[in-house]
Each structure stands twice: as C-alpha cells, then as structure tokens.
Amino acid sequence: MPITDVTETLDPADWEAMRALAHRAVDDGFNWLQTVRDRPAWQPTPDKVIAEFHRPLPQEPQGAESAYQDFVDLVLPYPLGNVHPRFWAWYMGNGTPLGAIGDFLAAIVNPNMGGGNHVANHVESQVVDWCKEIVGLPLDSGGLLVSGGSTANLVGLTVARNTATAADVRVAGVRGLPAPLVFYASVEAHSCMQKSLELLGLGSGALRKVAVNAEYQIDLNALESVIGADRAAGLVPACVVGNAGTINTGAVDDLAALARICERHKLWFHVDGAIGAVVALAPKHRHLVAGIEEADSVALDLHKWLHVPFEAGCALVRDRGAQRATFSLTPEYLQHAARGLASGPIWFSEFGPQLSRGFRALKVWLSFKEHGLAKFGRLIDQNIAQAHELAALVRAEPTLELMAPVVLNIVCFRYHPAGVADPELSALNQELLIRLHESGIAAPSYTTLNGQYCLRAALPNHRTQSSDLRILTDAVVRIGRELSGPRT
Amino acid sequence: MPITDVTETLDPADWEAMRALAHRAVDDGFNWLQTVRDRPAWQPTPDKVIAEFHRPLPQEPQGAESAYQDFVDLVLPYPLGNVHPRFWAWYMGNGTPLGAIGDFLAAIVNPNMGGGNHVANHVESQVVDWCKEIVGLPLDSGGLLVSGGSTANLVGLTVARNTATAADVRVAGVRGLPAPLVFYASVEAHSCMQKSLELLGLGSGALRKVAVNAEYQIDLNALESVIGADRAAGLVPACVVGNAGTINTGAVDDLAALARICERHKLWFHVDGAIGAVVALAPKHRHLVAGIEEADSVALDLHKWLHVPFEAGCALVRDRGAQRATFSLTPEYLQHAARGLASGPIWFSEFGPQLSRGFRALKVWLSFKEHGLAKFGRLIDQNIAQAHELAALVRAEPTLELMAPVVLNIVCFRYHPAGVADPELSALNQELLIRLHESGIAAPSYTTLNGQYCLRAALPNHRTQSSDLRILTDAVVRIGRELSGPRT
Numbered sequence: 001m002p003i004t005d006v007t008e009t010l011d012p013a014d015w016e017a018m019r020a021l022a023h024r025a026v027d028d029g030f031n032w033l034q035t036v037r038d039r040p041a042w043q044p045t046p047d048k049v050i051a052e053f054h055r056p057l058p059q060e061p062q063g064a065e066s067a068y069q070d071f072v073d074l075v076l077p078y079p080l081g082n083v084h085p086r087f088w089a090w091y092m093g094n095g096t097p098l099g100a101i102g103d104f105l106a107a108i109v110n111p112n113m114g115g116g117n118h119v120a121n122h123v124e125s126q127v128v129d130w131c132k133e134i135v136g137l138p139l140d141s142g143g144l145l146v147s148g149g150s151t152a153n154l155v156g157l158t159v160a161r162n163t164a165t166a167a168d169v170r171v172a173g174v175r176g177l178p179a180p181l182v183f184y185a186s187v188e189a190h191s192c193m194q195k196s197l198e199l200l201g202l203g204s205g206a207l208r209k210v211a212v213n214a215e216y217q218i219d220l221n222a223l224e225s226v227i228g229a230d231r232a233a234g235l236v237p238a239c240v241v242g243n244a245g246t247i248n249t250g251a252v253d254d255l256a257a258l259a260r261i262c263e264r265h266k267l268w269f270h271v272d273g274a275i276g277a278v279v280a281l282a283p284k285h286r287h288l289v290a291g292i293e294e295a296d297s298v299a300l301d302l303h304k305w306l307h308v309p310f311e312a313g314c315a316l317v318r319d320r321g322a323q324r325a326t327f328s329l330t331p332e333y334l335q336h337a338a339r340g341l342a343s344g345p346i347w348f349s350e351f352g353p354q355l356s357r358g359f360r361a362l363k364v365w366l367s368f369k370e371h372g373l374a375k376f377g378r379l380i381d382q383n384i385a386q387a388h389e390l391a392a393l394v395r396a397e398p399t400l401e402l403m404a405p406v407v408l409n410i411v412c413f414r415y416h417p418a419g420v421a422d423p424e425l426s427a428l429n430q431e432l433l434i435r436l437h438e439s440g441i442a443a444p445s446y447t448t449l450n451g452q453y454c455l456r457a458a459l460p461n462h463r464t465q466s467s468d469l470r471i472l473t474d475a476v477v478r479i480g481r482e483l484s485g486p487r488t
Numbered sequence: 489m490p491i492t493d494v495t496e497t498l499d500p501a502d503w504e505a506m507r508a509l510a511h512r513a514v515d516d517g518f519n520w521l522q523t524v525r526d527r528p529a530w531q532p533t534p535d536k537v538i539a540e541f542h543r544p545l546p547q548e549p550q551g552a553e554s555a556y557q558d559f560v561d562l563v564l565p566y567p568l569g570n571v572h573p574r575f576w577a578w579y580m581g582n583g584t585p586l587g588a589i590g591d592f593l594a595a596i597v598n599p600n601m602g603g604g605n606h607v608a609n610h611v612e613s614q615v616v617d618w619c620k621e622i623v624g625l626p627l628d629s630g631g632l633l634v635s636g637g638s639t640a641n642l643v644g645l646t647v648a649r650n651t652a653t654a655a656d657v658r659v660a661g662v663r664g665l666p667a668p669l670v671f672y673a674s675v676e677a678h679s680c681m682q683k684s685l686e687l688l689g690l691g692s693g694a695l696r697k698v699a700v701n702a703e704y705q706i707d708l709n710a711l712e713s714v715i716g717a718d719r720a721a722g723l724v725p726a727c728v729v730g731n732a733g734t735i736n737t738g739a740v741d742d743l744a745a746l747a748r749i750c751e752r753h754k755l756w757f758h759v760d761g762a763i764g765a766v767v768a769l770a771p772k773h774r775h776l777v778a779g780i781e782e783a784d785s786v787a788l789d790l791h792k793w794l795h796v797p798f799e800a801g802c803a804l805v806r807d808r809g810a811q812r813a814t815f816s817l818t819p820e821y822l823q824h825a826a827r828g829l830a831s832g833p834i835w836f837s838e839f840g841p842q843l844s845r846g847f848r849a850l851k852v853w854l855s856f857k858e859h860g861l862a863k864f865g866r867l868i869d870q871n872i873a874q875a876h877e878l879a880a881l882v883r884a885e886p887t888l889e890l891m892a893p894v895v896l897n898i899v900c901f902r903y904h905p906a907g908v909a910d911p912e913l914s915a916l917n918q919e920l921l922i923r924l925h926e927s928g929i930a931a932p933s934y935t936t937l938n939g940q941y942c943l944r945a946a947l948p949n950h951r952t953q954s955s956d957l958r959i960l961t962d963a964v965v966r967i968g969r970e971l972s973g974p975r976t
Binding site for chain 2: 007008009010011012015018019021022023025026027029030032033034042044045049050053054055056057058059060061062063064066067068070071074075076077078079080081082083089090092093094095096097098099100101102103104105106107108109110111112113114116117118119120122123125126129130133134147148149150151154158161169170171172173174175176177180191192194195197198199200201202203204205206247248301303307309310311313327329330331332333334335337338339340341342343353354355356357358359362363365366368369370371372373374375378379382430433434435436437438443445446447448456462463465466
C-alpha cells in the first residue's frame with residue numbers, strides 16, 4: 001500500500017498570520033474605497049507594470065504576504081474605474097462594501113450551487129423569488145442566478161427555441177425543426193441577442209432587426225408586418241425580444257403592446273431587462289416598464305443598477321417546467337436521493353447551462369436586506385433625474401448637442417462647435433473623449449447614432465452627485481475648445 | 489430642470505461601522521474555517537430555518553449588521569460541507585483563505601472584465617498563460633477564464649462546431665451546414681458534453697457515445713469504426729472529446745492515441761480536463777495525461793483540484809483566431825479606441841459567451857503565486873496516493889468491494905456482505921450512504937457502474953489525512969452491519 005508520509009495542505013502553516021493579512025486587506029480595501037473620489041476616474045497602466053504580467057508560471061511559493069503586496073503595488077492603482085463617482089462608461093454598477101463582504105463569505109463557505117441539500121440553495125431561491133416580485137412574475141415561475149445579462153438572455157431564448165414547435169430540439173437539434181425559426185428584436189437590441197442565436201445554432205440570420213421610431217422604440221407596425229411576411233414565407237416566428245432599456249439610449253419598448261402582439265401571434269415574449277427591469281422598483285418611473293409582468297421570460301442584471309459586485313444576473317422563466325425541460329440532465333452521478341446530502345428540492349443546475357455554480361446569491365441577499373428595495377427604487381429615480389439634469393446642462397450650452405431623447409439614465413451628446421460637420425465632427429469627439437479619459441476627470445463612453453459619433457453617459461452610479469454632471473460638461477467644453485482651436 | 493434635492497447613495501452612512509463589520513466577518517470566517525474538522529461533514533437544515541427563506545421582498549432596510557447576523561444564524565451552520573476534510577462527494581475543491589481574500593478584493597475593485605484598458609485584464613491574461621503552461625499549449629493560443637468546466641467545454645465545442653466546415657455557422661446556423669456534424673466521446677464523458685451539443689443546436693443525436701474498455705477508457709477501435717461509418721453515411725465527423733479524468737471513476741483516455749486519430753481524420757481534438765488536466769503538474773502521475781498538449785482545445789477547472797473558490801474554470805483554444813472568430817461581436821458601443829479607457833489589447837468578451845465578466849482571475853493569481861505550482865503538483869500526487877490507500881483499505885475488508893480501477897483520485901466501492909445480491913444490494917448501499925451523510929462522519933457520493941450502485945469517494949480534498957480514510961471504511965462497515973442485520 002502506498003503510504004503518504006507527509007501530508008501537505010493548502011491551509012496556512014500560520015493561521016494567525018493569514019488572519020492578519022485578511023484584516024489588512026479589509027483596511028486597504030476600505031481605505032481605497034473611501035478615497036475613491038480623490039483619485040482620477042481612469043488612468044492608463046504604465047508599461048513597466050504591464051511587463052510584470054508576462055512572467056512565467058510560478059513553480060515555487062511566493063507566500064501570501066508577498067503575493068498580496070504584488071496586488072497592492074501592481075493591481076490596485078490601475079482599476080477600470082467603475083467604482084468612481086464620475087465613471088459613466090458602458091453600463092456598470094459600482095459595487096458596495098457589504099457586497100464585497102458577501103463575496104468573501106461566499107468563498108469561505110464555498111458551496112457549489114449546482115445541487116445537493118444545503119441552505120445556500122434556499123438563499124438563492126429566495127433571491128430569485130424576490131426578482132420575480134420586482135418584475136411582477138408569479139412566484140411559481142422558474143428562475144436562477146446567472147453571470148449577467150448575456151447568460152440571462154441566453155437562458156430565455158433557449159427555452160423559446162426549444163418550445164417553439166413540437167420538435168424535440170434537445171435530441172434532433174435545429175435541423176430537426178420543421179422550418180427555420182425567426183426571432184424579432186429592434187435594431188437597438190443588445191448584441192448578446194445575436195450572440196445567443198449564433199450559439200444556439202439558429203444563426204444571426206434568424207434574428208430580424210426591426211426598425212425603431214424617433215424614440216428608439218421598436219416600430220410595432222413594422223414588427224407585425226415582418227411577422228406576417230415570415231409566416232407567409234413558411235418560416236416559424238418564435239419569439240419577440242422587448243427592450244426594457246436599450247444600451248445605446250435607454251429606450252424602453254412598449255412592452256404591453258409587445259405582449260399583446262405575442263399573444264395574438266402565439267410568440268414567446270422575452271424581455272431584456274438587463275438595464276431597465278429594475279425600473280419596476282422606482283415609484284416615479286415604473287410606469288415606463290409596464291407590461292414586463294406579461295413576459296414569458298425576463299433577463300435582469302443585478303450588478304448594474306442594483307450595484308451587487310460582478311457577477312450577478314437573473315434569468316426568469318414563467319413556465320418553470322419548460323425551463324427545467326430545456327436544461328435538466330441528470331446522469332447517474334447526479335441522481336437525487338431521498339434524504340442526506342444528495343437530496344433537497346432545489347437543484348439549480350437543472351435550470352441553466354452551468355453545473356458547478358458559485359454562491360453569488362449571498363451578496364444579493366445581504367444587499368437587498370441591508371438597504372431594502374424601496375431605497376434601490378429611490379436611487380433609480382435619482383439617477384433618472386440626474387440624467388435629465390445632464391440633458392438640461394447639454395441643452396443650455398450652445399456648443400453641446402443632445403443626440404437622443406432621455407428616458408432612463410443614458411445621455412447621448414456631443415461637442416458641436418459652429419461650422420464643424422461630419423466626418424470632422426466625429427473625429428473631434430473621438431479625440432475629445434480620449435483626452436477626457438486621459439485627464440482622469442470623468443469617464444463616459446461613446447456610441448454611434450444615425451452614423452454620428454456621440455459621447456454617452458450612463459448614470460446608474462450610486463456615487464454620482466449633481467455637481468459631478470457640471471464637472472463633465474465643463475470639461476467637455478474646455479477640451480473641445482482646445483481641440484477645435486480658436487474657431488469657437 | 490428636475491432637481492435632485494437629496495442625494496442618496498449605497499455607501500455606508502457610517503464607514504467605520506461597516507469596516508468593523510468587515511473585520512468581524514473576517515474573524516467569524518476564519519474561526520469557522522479553522523474549526524471545520526470539529527464539525528460534522530454534513531447535516532440537514534432544520535425546517536424552521538428553511539421557513540425563514542420564504543419571506544417576501546424586503547422593502548425597508550434591515551441594516552448591514554442585522555443582515556449579517558441573519559447570515560451567521562441561518563446560513564453559516566448548514567453548509568454543503570465541501571470545506572470539510574471528509575467531504576468526497578461529486579468532485580469539488582475546498583477553497584482557501586487567500587482565495588476568499590481574493591474574492592473580497594475583486595469585489596472591492598469590482599472591474600468588468602469584458603474589455604477596456606485596465607490592469608485586471610493583464611492579470612487574467614497572465615493566469616490564462618499559466619494555464620497554457622500547465623497543459624503544454626503554446627502561449628499564442630487563445631483562452632479565457634470561465635465559470636467552470638461546463639462553460640469551458642462549451643467554448644471548445646462551439647469553436648469545433650463553427651470550424652468544422654466552410655459554412656458560416658454564425659450567420660446560417662446549423663441548418664446551413666452541408667450535412668449533420670458528429671461529435672465523439674466515450675460513454676463515460678461528462679453530461680455537460682451532451683448539454684453543450686443541445687445548447688449549440690446540434691442535438692444530443694449528434695453525440696456518439698463510444699464504448700469503453702475495462703479501465704473505462706474510450707475504445708479506440710470502436711471510435712475509429714464509428715467515425716468511418718458516419719463518414720460513409722454522409723455525415724461530417726467534427727470533433728473527438730478525450731477525457732482527462734472521468735467523473736465516475738477518474739479514467740483517463742489515451743490522449744496521445746486520440747490526438748493521432750484526430751490528425752488522421754482531420755477532426756477537432758477537445759480534451760475535457762475539468763478533473764485531470766492539472767495532473768500535468770504532478771511529478772509522479774503527469775504521464776497519465778500525456779497527449780493533452782496536442783489538443784485543439786482544453787477545458788480546465790481551477791475550483792476543483794486547485795481549490796480556487798467557486799467559480800473558476802479556463803477554456804483554452806490552440807487557434808486563437810478561430811476562438812475570436814467564433815465569439816467576437818463588436819457593435820458600435822463596444823468598438824475599441826486607440827487610447828483611453830476603451831483601448832487596450834485584451835477584450836476577453838470577444839473570446840467567449842459573456843460580455844460582463846467578474847475579476848475571478850485575482851483569486852487564481854494570488855493562489856498560484858502564494859503556493860507555487862510545484863506544491864499543487866505534490867498535493868495532486870498526495871491525493872492519488874490517498875485514493876490508492878483507500879482502495880487498499882477496501883480490498884483488505886471482506887465486506888467491502890472495489891468497483892472500478894483506481895487511476896487518479898476517485899474510488900468506487902460498496903458494502904457487500906456475503907449472500908446479498910442486487911437489487912437488494914443497491915438498495916442497501918443507498919440507505920447506507922444516506923445514513924453515513926446523516927451521521928456527519930463523512931460525505932462520499934454515489935454512482936452506478938454496470939447497473940450496480942456504488943459509493944464513490946472523490947479525493948481532491950487538500951484537508952484529507954490518511955486517518956480520515958479509515959474513519960470512512962470503518963463507518964461504512966459499521967452502518968452496513970447495522971442495516972443488514974446479524975447475517976454478517
């Protein structure tokens with residue numbers, strides 16, 4: 001019999017030293033967060049720091065303290081910046097201190113949320129139930145936490161694919177369908193819709209990108225006519241994706257009208273609520289997402305406007321049985337037992353693509369309990385008010401131009417001095433944005449609307465104050481003047 | 489202009505109180521981890537605790553301290569148990585203290601690893617390079633961190649699907665392929681292979697489950713003949729999946745032979761190394777996975793045998809361009825800039841299904857640097873030696889029966905008193921396992937081999953000591969005797 005003479009472990013030789021390091025990490029982390037406003041919104045990483053990340057695999061131990069010191073020296077000074085009060089790029093949350101504590105505790109307990117009988121599954125089940133309450137789906141709906149909006153949308157669209165016809169897509173695949181399926185979304189829908197259809201083997205050709213109106217909402221008449229044309233052509237219209245907050249401008253489709261269209265044509269109604277589903281919490285604006293409660297499936301992000309640290313999204317599917325029938329696969333080593341470790345009513349791996357799953361539910365659970373959802377609703381209203389404030393600042397400044405209506409918390413605008421037109425104008429704004437980033441003053445991002453390059457500020461930020469908005473417009477005007485010369 | 493009169497934030501009103509709570513979480517977490525051996529390996533959650541998780545959405549704030557206290561009272565006492573030295577169920581890592589500190593820091597910095605120019609992308613890039621070094625893939629391969637083995641396998645199989653023919657699967661979908669694709673894996677391959685093909689629209693019918701030999705390795709002759717038959721039938725053989733450590737018994741396919749078969753038939757060679765890819769680190773056993781370095785794609789799990797807290801897996805693809813061509817989609821709001829926040833050479837969202845991505849790289853980076861990979865290699869050898877020790881204990885006990893060869897760290901056995909046969913024997917072992925769980929002594933799991941129910945101990949556990957193995961066999965024999973009465 002082979003004998004293990006010396007038993008090694010990854011547990012610390014000196015637990016008290018490791019505990020002291022954890023306390024140091026808490027203090028360093030809190031000091032860093034509390035002073036975030038004193039630092040630039042963004043700054044580049046020096047080349048000599050980047051060079052450190054090309055060292056080969058470490059064979060020998062460096063020790064915990066030394067590894068941690070590398071984090072402090074090399075990583076902490078050069079963040080993405082989305083913790084900063086004037087970071088408004090793409091669409092990201094800021095995180096919270098208790099959210100970070102939640103991730104620490106989740107990793108200490110370190111459960112696998114794929115299945116089994118343990119209390120953490122009940123934590124996730126409760127959080128998912130709360131998400132159903134947020135959007136108004138029945139409590140007997142299916143759902144699970146996922147990595148974010150892309151996966152949440154994928155889950156909804158997968159169930160839509162598998163239930164569109166009587167064919168057994170799980171066995172026969174897409175080639176076993178009686179005719180090609182068609183999915184519908186506006187041209188403003190997020191790119192993850194196309195990525196999902198590509199992954200699902202339907203191909204981007206199965207996605208009809210429907211035109212939008214002046215408010216960037218899906219054109220309902222155009223939608224109905226393309227559905228009719230597809231059906232006449234022998235295709236199988238399967239699913240309409242409604243946007244609750246588009247990524248470009250924050251537009252919200254008429255979800256109630258889409259629900260009626262889906263009912264009339266017997267289509268799956270999926271809502272991409274990665275940005276805007278949580279507007280259902282906001283007393284002053286929840287009417288904007290009315291109709292979301294009629295969806296067959298909803299994708300939510302919790303690491304965006306609810307500020308849970310990355311990653312946390314939620315996929316909800318009204319027909320729990322259909323969700324389980326799409327994803328459940330229980331080979332012999334995953335059979336449930338009647339009692340013991342392998343029993344339990346909730347095996348989340350049967351409701352989505354992952355088997356091993358982390359305890360992301362804990363940070364959500366702690367965060368919702370800490371603040372209460374009424375506060376999240378007020379913060380959403382606050383951010384939408386800030387977006388309107390920023391739009392008003394833009395309108396009040398002659399060299400700034402508002403590029404799209406403000407509905408939620410996204411503001412698209414550009415520096416537009418008299419006498420400059422595209423393509424020069426787009427090039428000017430591109431360079432302006434880079435200079436703004438390099439200044440560290442603020443970090444909006446960019447998009448292109450009707451072929452015109454825009455600055456784009458997304459304001460889910462819980463640290464933004466009104467004074468930050470004027471700092472942005474002042475900086476844009478100043479840098480714009482520097483770049484465009486004496487002309488203005 | 490709407491005015492925001494009062495600015496609310498999710499930042500604490502009292503930062504020092506929140507900091508004190510974080511320090512308390514560190515102490516509670518460390519106290520809990522340091523005493524894990526004193527507690528049962530598993531215990532059920534009381535019904536009155538479960539009832540607490542049916543409370544509706546909290547509208548009003550409970551406060552951080554009170555929410556945390558609920559965690560201490562309701563969640564911490566009823567874990568899955570995979571932190572325990574005698575937890576050997578399914579196949580899970582234990583986590584480490586510095587891994588948990590890493591998750592705390594990742595959530596404090598809270599970057600989105602989808603793209604942009606920030607140092608965290610270099611951390612992930614380095615960790616992915618280290619994974620290439622572990623399995624011997626070239627440094628110019630593609631790769632990214634993912635949630636775990638299921639997604640890592642999905643990434644590899646998606647690239648295999650999209651590159652199998654000249655058809656543009658991203659646009660035309662699976663129906664646009666000239667003929668049905670076929671994927672090959674042994675009957676012992678993990679269920680996520682089938683789940684992946686279902687998700688990809690190929691259908692489970694596209695998966696040929698090839699027979700295994702007495703060592704549970706894929707039968708190479710059977711594989712070659714089914715490839716030939718499929719090609720003769722006008723199908724398109726696309727990909728062979730090799731197992732580096734099967735979930736049931738830890739069998740390792742002959743990877744070098746599979747590489748030669750794939751080369752001969754021009755097939756994609758994917759290796760599921762969720763369990764065993766890291767055996768390449770182990771001095772005494774790395775020969776078992778020879779040939780993995782010839783794979784076109786490899787799935788690794790870092791939250792299993794390397795004990796990074798959940799979730800952490802890695803998908804590697806030799807042809808970086810093919811991986812990017814499969815997943816990259818850059819709409820206007822994700823275009824790269826030349827400088828500033830939106831520049832940078834590494835946008836991981838272009839290499840996998842997720843757009844928003846968390847900073848899971850940090851815990852991996854800290855963990856590899858802390859211990860050095862040589863130590864992980866020694867620990868893998870140690871676990872394999874422990875598995876052989878356990879097998880020897882089973883062989884030495886007349887009422888225990890070893891059910892499969894031990895190659896890596898998985899041991900399948902059963903209590904088999906004289907005169908008892910199936911189906912009674914399977915029922916006896918099922919009840920025995922539940923009693924063992926309920927006793928809290930140890931937590932192996934179970935599988936079915938050749939129709940026979942087995943107890944199954946997977947030993948990636950870095951806390952297991954040799955004495956724990958005898959505690960297991962003693963308990964199995966004792967409970968087995970109690971259940972089967974005076975007969976033995």
